[in-house]
Amino acid sequence: MDKKGINRDEIFEKLSKFQEKDLTHSSGRILGSMCTCPHEVGREAYSMFLESNLGDPGLFKGTKELEDESIRILGSILGKEDVCGYIITGGTEANIMAMRAARNCASISNPEIIVPKSAHFSFKKAADILCLELKEAELDENYRVDLQSVEDLISDKTVAIVGVAGTTELGKIDPIPELSKLCVEHEIYLHVDAAFGGFMIPFLKESSYDLPEFDFSLDGVCSLTIDPHKMGMAPIPTGGILFREEKYLDVMSIETPYLTEKKQSTIVGTRAGASAAATWALLKYMGMDGYISLAERCMEVTKLLADGIKKIGMELITEPELNLVAFRSDEMSVDEMASKLEKKGWAVSISSYPRAIRIIVMPHIKKEHIIEFIADLRQIII
Ligand code: PLP
Numbered sequence: 001m002d003k004k005g006i007n008r009d010e011i012f013e014k015l016s017k018f019q020e021k022d023l024t025h026s027s028g029r030i031l032g033s034m035c036t037c038p039h040e041v042g043r044e045a046y047s048m049f050l051e052s053n054l055g056d057p058g059l060f061k062g063t064k065e066l067e068d069e070s071i072r073i074l075g076s077i078l079g080k081e082d083v084c085g086y087i088i089t090g091g092t093e094a095n096i097m098a099m100r101a102a103r104n105c106a107s108i109s110n111p112e113i114i115v116p117k118s119a120h121f122s123f124k125k126a127a128d129i130l131c132l133e134l135k136e137a138e139l140d141e142n143y144r145v146d147l148q149s150v151e152d153l154i155s156d157k158t159v160a161i162v163g164v165a166g167t168t169e170l171g172k173i174d175p176i177p178e179l180s181k182l183c184v185e186h187e188i189y190l191h192v193d194a195a196f197g198g199f200m201i202p203f204l205k206e207s208s209y210d211l212p213e214f215d216f217s218l219d220g221v222c223s224l225t226i227d228p229h230k231m232g233m234a235p236i237p238t239g240g241i242l243f244r245e246e247k248y249l250d251v252m253s254i255e256t257p258y259l260t261e262k263k264q265s266t267i268v269g270t271r272a273g274a275s276a277a278a279t280w281a282l283l284k285y286m287g288m289d290g291y292i293s294l295a296e297r298c299m300e301v302t303k304l305l306a307d308g309i310k311k312i313g314m315e316l317i318t319e320p321e322l323n324l325v326a327f328r329s330d331e332m333s334v335d336e337m338a339s340k341l342e343k344k345g346w347a348v349s350i351s352s353y354p355r356a357i358r359i360i361v362m363p364h365i366k367k368e369h370i371i372e373f374i375a376d377l378r379q380i381i382i
Contacts, residue, residue, distance in 0.1 A: 023347055025362070028369035032349025034168070034196055034227075036362040038235040038278075045274075045281035046235045052273025054087075058260020063273035066280040073283045074226055074240055077202045078194075079217030083242040084249055086266055087228070087276040090239035091195030092122035093267055094225035095162075097241050097252070099126040100267075101223060102160035102189035104251035111159040116145035116174060117353065118167040120193060133157070139353075143167070143318055145174045151182060160189040165214040166197025169351035169358060170317060171324030173197060177213050180220030190220045195239070198226030200322050203295040206288065211321070216244055223248060228279045231295070231323075233286075233363060238275040294363060298323040301370055302361040308374035312381065317354060323361040326351050331381050340380045346373060 006014075023030055025037040038046075049063055057064040067087050075083035088094060103111050112133040115123045119136075127134035135158075138149040150161060161183055163174040176192055183190035192214055194201065201211050215224060223243045228234035243249060253263040286294070302323045306316055309327045317326040328334055334355045341348050341357070351358040361370075 025364040028365055029345055030347045030362075031359045031365065031373070032347055034230045034360050034362065035236060036230075036233060036364045038229075039233040039282055039285075041285045042234045042278040042282045046278040047274070049274040049277035052277070054271035054273045054276060055264070055266075055269045056259050056261070060273050063276055067273075067276035070276055070279040070283060071240070071242065073280075074198075075216070075242055077288075078198065078224060078226065078242065079213075079215040079221075080244065083216060083244060084246050085223075085240065085242040086271075087279050088239045088241055088266060088271070089237040089268060089275075090229060091120065091193065091225050091227050092125060092239075094195065094227075094239050094241035095120065095122040095191070095193055096126045096129060097265075097267060098191040098223040098225065098243075099123070099130055099132060099160060100252050101243065101248040102191065103130055103132060105189060105248065106159035108157060108159065110157050112155060112157040113160045113162065114150055114153045114158060115162040116150075116164055116167075118143060118145070118169060118172065118174075119162055119164055120168045120195070123162060132159070143170050143172045145179070147175060147178050147182065150179065154182075154186055154188065158186075158188055160191055162191050162193060163214070164197075165192055165194035165201055166322050166324075168196065169353065170326050171196065171320060171322035171360075172318065173201065173212060173214060173321055175212065176215075176221070177218055180218035183220035189222045192221055192224045195225045195227040196230050196324075197322055198224070198240075199228070199231035199291065200295050200298070203288070203292045204299065204322075206292050207296055209299070216242075228275075228282065231298075231362070232279065232282060233294075234275065234278045234282055237272065238279055240279070295323075298361050298363060298365075301365055301367055304367055305359060305361060305370045305374070308370065309377070312374065312378045314377075314381070317351075317356045324358065325361065326354075326356040326358045328354075328356045329381055337380065341376065344376045344380070346376065 052060045052063040163179040226240045229238040249265040252265040
């Protein structure tokens with residue numbers, strides 16, 4: 001470290017130089033990320049609560065109220081208002097918490113979890129941290145989890161089954177009603193990872209979209225991940241974990257001798273109150289109508305993209321269920337296409353199963369970006 005500090009102006013000049021190297025969502029060029037430009041209301045709320053620590057909620061009673069109310073509102077759009085939970089760092093932390101609750105509830109040796117092959121890699125982290133054996137269920141022809149495969153993997157060591165509502169790579173929705181039935185029959189904990197779909201499916205269902213049930217309205221669902229920093233447009237890091245009952249928090253609680261709360265069930269100790277403030281502000285500011293029109297707009301742009309891809313003779317991996325399009329071409333490998341697109345300034349990502357170009361139509365992607373993208377794509381394959 002330098003002995004003397006540098007002055008403020010110089011610091012910010014240097015920071016700007018670093019920032020210039022970053023891509024920005026507002027350019028419309030980031031096509032392969034589940035993050036987006038945080039909404040200005042969320043940004044302002046976040047910066048108002050920078051010093052607030054939800055790990056010591058007795059000192060920040062107002063922020064705690066914001067967190068509790070955010071959880072209630074999220075519960076109300078997800079089939080159960082009286083859920084319990086926290087605003088946390090994101091989908092990974094939420095999924096680890098859910099697996100921890102399931103493991104501790106079952107309290108058996110050599111516990112196993114069953115996740116779809118399409119599940120986010122955070123479950124691999126959860127399995128590693130929590131010493132769980134991870135069993136991967138096969139997918140059906142539509143890239144949703146295959147129920148028979150899940151059933152075949154159930155053993156007396158199974159402590160949780162996971163269903164995904166909006167898969168990371170293809171945006172598919174697993175058959176959660178059927179998984180719920182299976183879990184009720186076998187008395188197994190069911191966790192739904194709706195990190196991506198949680199801010200889309202309820203709003204599209206309110207609109208004219210015919211999508212399956214996936215939330216606490218199904219008896220078997222014990223917990224659910226929903227990420228405000230994805231389609232909720234909150235600043236990073238802002239995740240959400242909801243549990244059907246308090247008992248799931250109790251099995252994870254650890255005594256906190258010197259803080260204003262006596263027990264803690266979260267993984268993280270010092271927690272950003274700013275994330276709760278931003279979530280509350282956005283839920284209140286957007287309301288049902290705001291999130292419905294956001295979801296509808298993303299789906300319209302998704303359709304434009306999917307139609308454009310088909311028109312230039314490329315193959316969609318699957319019809320988009322949510323705002324995610326994956327495609328490939330017979331003419332060129334996926335890697336070559338991605339690298340040519342990158343040279344034209346497009347940051348796409350590549351799905352692993354199956355390998356394809358993967359585009360998530362987040363709120364920062366507008367129709368004009370898609371029109372430009374399709375024109376570049378056409379040039380690349382000619
Ligand atoms: N779950 C799903 C379905 C996701 O798509 C992601 C990230 O894309 C996660 C969990 C992990 O979320 P985070 O990156 O916020 O930890």
